[in-house]
Amino acid sequence: MIAAVRRPGLRDPAVSARAFRFAAALALGALFLVVVTGATVRLTGSGLGCENWPRCGDTVLPAKDFNAYVEFGNRVVGFGVGLTTLLAALAAWRAGVRGRLLAAALGLPFLVLAQGILGGITVVYELHPLIVMGHFLLSLAAIALAVVVFLGADGLVESRPYADLPGWLRLLGVVLVPVALVLVVTGTLVTAAGPHSGGEDIQRFGSLEDAIYVHVRATAVFGVGFIVVLAALFRRRARAGRESAAAAALFLLLVLQMVVGEVQWRNQLPWWLVLLHVVLATAVWAAVVVLAVLLGQRASPVGQAPPLRA
Structure with missing residues (x-):
């Protein structure tokens, strides 16, 4: 088994490859979940359940309304996606990963940030279909990158x-x-x-x-x-x-x-x-x-x- 990858000039890795793989799996799972919740928002017509962003109407929390709960729930999941991708990026860095795999892991949070910004723009422009499509396709790009990161992390643990x-x-x-x-x-x-x-x-x-x-x-x-x-x-x-x-x-x-x-x-x-x-x-x-x-x-x-x- 390989615990982590060492880079010349750096101290021994502070995080194991298994921890990095676990963080990558969390990020991938969260990205998949946010696609599901985002699609639920779209399909139930809840895209404007919270009429502004990042607040939900006049308050931070949603009113007692189905559409507001659906939209707010998606935002909460999106926040979780940001945390898990940051965790994966940090784990990659602390595990001593290098090269393309490190670049992919560090790129995940930025892609999620762009996705969140586009989500806010979607609300501002009242669900313009082109922006909604772009939001979904950006989610797929993030999932593809997360798959690459997870497979790379798995290769550090199981040298197949x-x-x-x-x-x-x-x-x-x-x-x-x-x-x-x-x-x-x-x-x-x-x-x-x-x-x-x-x-x-x-x-x-x-x-x-x-x-x-x-x-x-x-x-x-x-x-x-x-x-x-x-x-x-x-x-x-x-x-x-x-x-x-x-x-x-x-x-x-x-x-x-x-x-x-x-x-x-x-x-x-x-x-x-x-x-x-x-x-x-x-x-x-x-x-x-x-x-x-x-x-x-x-x-x-x-x-x-x-x-x-x-």
Whole structure:
């Protein structure tokens, strides 16, 4: 086991790698939770439950109103996200982490700060759909960075070898990330000015048909690419255990996502099913990033630190 990484010229690390991994896991979990609470705010029409920011109306605490409680709850979770990402950054620094992993950990709080500022701007501009979309996409960016940090921290604790995979397979795994992002972006375009795609009063950007046109084709590209990756990893599962497991988990999430998507469409898009769809979409996004990170690493001998740590 590796307790921490030492940097030349610095004293011994004050925090263990396990503590860093725990802090990174907390940050990732909090970021996922704030997406869920943020989506709940959006889908229940609670975005202006607190009409100003950072206060909630004339007081700091919300009035006895459902929408105010939902919006205020999301703000509380957002505050927790800020604390956990700061903790992860501090743990990375105190553990003696260096290079890209340290930069990623230190970047998390700043990304969350930008997200919080954009959230306040969203309220000021009365939920302008473009700002709402940007707020959600910034959340996904933070989750992607948190995944990178967690996997890097995990590599400090469990020094596992990376599989020797062909370059084309690694490249294809990385390409899945921007394609998945296109899927998410076109999904937000379908949702538009909401509160969600099944709402009674929806102001869309351009044509719904155009958004669906791009979404369907991005789905096809992602599906074909992922099937190739899944098949290639299945053939190499004996020496690519972690990568194969990540691909299998992503496959199961995609199946669930498709089932929920079909059910919500056939049931006139009830908000709670749309929320489940958003949660699964976020999980799919995180799983795509996990797979891309694992595939993007070069092979390393047993016991040697993976490149992500440097």
